[in-house]
Amino acid sequence: MNNEQQEIEITVERISTGIEGATPDDDIFISTRALEMINSIRLQNNVPEDYFLRMGVQGGGCSGFNYALGFDTEYDELNDREYLIGNLRIVIDRRSLFYLMGVTLDFVETPQGKGFVFSNPNNLPTCGCQG
Numbered sequence: 001m002n003n004e005q006q007e008i009e010i011t012v013e014r015i016s017t018g019i020e021g022a023t024p025d026d027d028i029f030i031s032t033r034a035l036e037m038i039n040s041i042r043l044q045n046n047v048p049e050d051y052f053l054r055m056g057v058q059g060g061g062c063s064g065f066n067y068a069l070g071f072d073t074e075y076d077e078l079n080d081r082e083y084l085i086g087n088l089r090i091v092i093d094r095r096s097l098f099y100l101m102g103v104t105l106d107f108v109e110t111p112q113g114k115g116f117v118f119s120n121p122n123n124l125p126t127c128g129c130q131g
Contacts, residue, residue, distance in 0.1 A: 013085045017101055026101040028055075028092075030085065034116060037107040038088065047071050052082070052089035055105070056096040065099055067118040 013035065015028040038053060054072040057065045072091065075082070081097060083090045092100060104119045 012104065015083045015085065015090065017097055018081065019097065019101070022101065028100050028102075029104040030090075031104065031106040034105045034107040035085065035088065037116070042071070052091050054091050055100060056093055057099040065118075065120065068096075069105075069116055 011032040012029040013032070014024075015030070016022075016024075017026055017028065019026070041047075042051075051071040051073050052075075054068070054070055056068040058068050059066055075091060076093070079093050079095075080091050081094065083092070100120075102120065102122050106117050106119065108114060108117050
């Protein structure tokens with residue numbers, strides 16, 4: 001049996017932020033597993049077609065950002081940006097967009113539970129509380 005660690009390949013869709021000066025590393029990535037689960041939740045809960053997926057950041061503490069994910073219909077022409085992956089409309093407010101640059105959204109299932117996970121290479125703890 002091979003004891004080498006194997007890297008798991010995650011298939012992702014890419015959202016180009018459209019921000020001036022942004023590089024491809026600043027794109028937002030959503031795994032196929034996350035997209036499948038979002039669509040499954042939409043179907044199971046009979047979410048109407050006019051609802052879009054809103055991604056955002058709601059403050060944060062010393063342990064990092066608090067991410068928000070949910071269905072919404074309220075669109076602010078001045079502050080929101082809309083993206084499309086397949087038939088899924090995704091809306092991100094301008095403030096959150098900056099903090100979501102480079103983030104990967106995935107859906108994971110482990111013995112401890114399952115859920116959506118935001119992986120942000122730019123989000124480092126700023127204190128020693130490890131929380």
